[in-house]
Amino acid sequence: MPPKGKAKGKGDSAAAKAMMAAAAPGQQQRPKKPPPPPACFSPDDLAKFKALYKEFDEDNVDKVPIGAIPTMLRKLGFNPKGAEIKELFRLFLEDDLVDTVEYHEWLFMIEAKMNWGDDFEIVVTKAFAALGHDDETTGKVDFELLREELMKWGEPLSEIEFADWIKLAIKDKTYNPEDGTFDYCKFVDNMNAKDERYIQEPINFFKLDQKTLAAMAMKKAQEEKEEQERKEAEKKAREEAKRLRMIAEGLLPPD
Known part of the structure; x- marks a missing residue:
């Protein structure tokens, strides 16, 4: 029979590896905490932006189609140009393959458009x-x-x-x-x-x-x-x- 201490150590090592393997996917899948909304927006502003966002979130998944953003900005009274839309996507979306926009990204797009005029x-x-x-x-x-x-x-x-x-x-x-x-x-x-x-x-x-x-x-x-x-x-x-x-x-x- 092998020494108990050695067996225990081997078992602990295997268990640790198993725990690490099990924890790794969870760490990768853990959702990122969204940043706070821009400080320039009042509670009334945020309520209005949220209501409009929900209007286009047809599946109620807290995401809107990327193609809806120009229309959503126009509903707020903006006149987004093609180059501006492209720049908003470049600034606030993770990559070119993303086809939806999350709420916090939507808020930062509004702030940027306000600054551009x-x-x-x-x-x-x-x-x-x-x-x-x-x-x-x-x-x-x-x-x-x-x-x-x-x-x-x-x-x-x-x-x-x-x-x-x-x-x-x-x-x-x-x-x-x-x-x-x-x-x-x-x-x-x-x-x-x-x-x-x-x-x-x-x-x-x-x-x-x-x-x-x-x-x-x-x-x-x-x-x-x-x-x-x-x-x-x-x-x-x-x-x-x-x-x-x-x-x-x-x-x-x-x-």
Whole structure:
């Protein structure tokens, strides 16, 4: 019979290995504790975000499909662009193979989108209004007039590209061939809704992108500002000349 001490030691070693083997899977499967929500959110905010999250958690598994995130953000009043959606997934999801979003990841996506803001869409919309001379901001411009402007800016559109654009604009009902008007507000909405197709630029339709439109808007705004300053300077010069003439004629006392 082998010594008891030796047998006991051998048995302990086997038991320890068995316990370690049994514990290892449990350690790997142990769920990670989700981080606390962003401090910027109030209890009311969290309640609203949770209710919206549950609305899309159809299986009640505390996960929503990754494809629902753009729609969920829009329901909160945001205007997520394709590039922004891609960046949110890169920042807050574990890898490219994940197809669901957990609640804490959803909260951090909201916080990031809040920090990024939505101002650029306003710039683009104003650019369309400026290009199409929609001074009263009706949301519609003359399509041919817009076409002439787009042929001059950035990387100009070719005739073939513009012909294709007209076809799709008719299909999207942003161009009305009967009266020749183009609904640029609806166009912006349509382009922003195409999150997967238009990833490289938030609004990217045959070389018509936000950078080009923003440049158009800023240049036109600068031109308008310079024109207004020129008119004001001419008005002051005329008023000063009139004043000096009246002084010379004795109609006004000298300074």
